[in-house]
Amino acid sequence: MEVKCSICGRKEKITKVHKDYTKLARDTKAVFTCELCRSRLRYQALQSQKPERPI
């Protein structure tokens, strides 16, 4: 099944072993994000969770 990343628009082929396969196959509105964007989002989330550095 071919899916498109909602962030960068990169197309990717996923198989049944993919953890989101059933979700994406069943729900057409399900959002797919590629590995690259996922790690970027995770990194950004981590950054925003960090407390402000004391000056």
Ligand SMILES: [Zn+2]
């Ligand atoms: Zn992407």
